[in-house]
Amino acid sequence: MTDSSSLPSEKQKTRSEEQQTEAAEDMDCQEFVQIVHDLLRTEPEGLRSPRLLAHMRDCPPCVVYLQQLEDIQRLLQELSAAEDNAIPPERAQALISDALKG
Amino acid sequence: MDAGERLHKAVQEGDPFQAEEVINQLHPRMIRFARTLVPTKESAEDVVQESWITVLKKVPDYEGRSEFSTWVLGIVRNKSRTFLQKEQRLRENEESQMESDPLETRFHESGPKTGHWAEPPLNRFLPEYETERAELMSQLESAMATLPAVQRQVTILRDVEGLKPGEVEYILGISTDYQRKLLYRAREKLRSTLENYIMSQRTKAASFD
Numbered sequence A: 001m002t003d004s005s006s007l008p009s010e011k012q013k014t015r016s017e018e019q020q021t022e023a024a025e026d027m028d029c030q031e032f033v034q035i036v037h038d039l040l041r042t043e044p045e046g047l048r049s050p051r052l053l054a055h056m057r058d059c060p061p062c063v064v065y066l067q068q069l070e071d072i073q074r075l076l077q078e079l080s081a082a083e084d085n086a087i088p089p090e091r092a093q094a095l096i097s098d099a100l101k102g
Numbered sequence B: 001m002d003a004g005e006r007l008h009k010a011v012q013e014g015d016p017f018q019a020e021e022v023i024n025q026l027h028p029r030m031i032r033f034a035r036t037l038v039p040t041k042e043s044a045e046d047v048v049q050e051s052w053i054t055v056l057k058k059v060p061d062y063e064g065r066s067e068f069s070t071w072v073l074g075i076v077r078n079k080s081r082t083f084l085q086k087e088q089r090l091r092e093n094e095e096s097q098m099e100s101d102p103l104e105t106r107f108h109e110s111g112p113k114t115g116h117w118a119e120p121p122l123n124r125f126l127p128e129y130e131t132e133r134a135e136l137m138s139q140l141e142s143a144m145a146t147l148p149a150v151q152r153q154v155t156i157l158r159d160v161e162g163l164k165p166g167e168v169e170y171i172l173g174i175s176t177d178y179q180r181k182l183l184y185r186a187r188e189k190l191r192s193t194l195e196n197y198i199m200s201q202r203t204k205a206a207s208f209d
């Protein structure tokens, strides 16, 4: 996911001030946090819903929070990619020759 | 052809190259998952070895009702059970530690700002701390190691493997709703570890000014 995907888009700024405040007041930060955890990784498109974007526009700390979670996702991927969990070739071959015999 | 069909065909036709390709492809994921189930790297390797024997034997029975990798990880889970006599007790112990919300103190509890950040998160981790990436990774790695076993299992399957809640329910027998709780706590632990690390770096930097 790119950095910009979690930030409020330009389009959102055309909404009236009133609507913005209303949308943001709809949701507190605790609710934002819960929703974001539910969407992260399984439904990333959902992270750009108008309701979330409206909250993020008015709430820089929640933007940071989401970015932190996304950064962790990225670091977790890198961590697991860096691990060497390959099977030693002789072990793979032993397994296979046993299986093919049986 | 998916990996299951390829392996089945390889076993049927006695094609060691095809079989080895599938084994090489799935083995790292099996080890990674097994390491969340059993205590040591050695026991994880034993569990995966056992799992491969079963996979190779049972591959003709694989019906394609789930992803092949999900089916294989389910076998890893079963093989790990023998290493986990104390699991139930451990799990109960972990559950009792899940009462409170780890972010509880970070939000306003009363007044007009109820439910909003009282102590907001300060910085994202990347790319601001790009130069310390290696250190962030090692902090994250140790935080992963200190997670309760079930939280680590769900994190590996959901966030690293990218499996769907239904697939994880099949493999671990943990409901979607409970996965949600476990994942929240696990990510929050990882997040606060990195946050604390960055705070400590800042304090250090400030004291040099």
Ligand SMILES: [Zn+2]
Pocket: A028, A029, A032, A055, A059, A061, A062, B116, B117
């Ligand atoms: Zn907020």
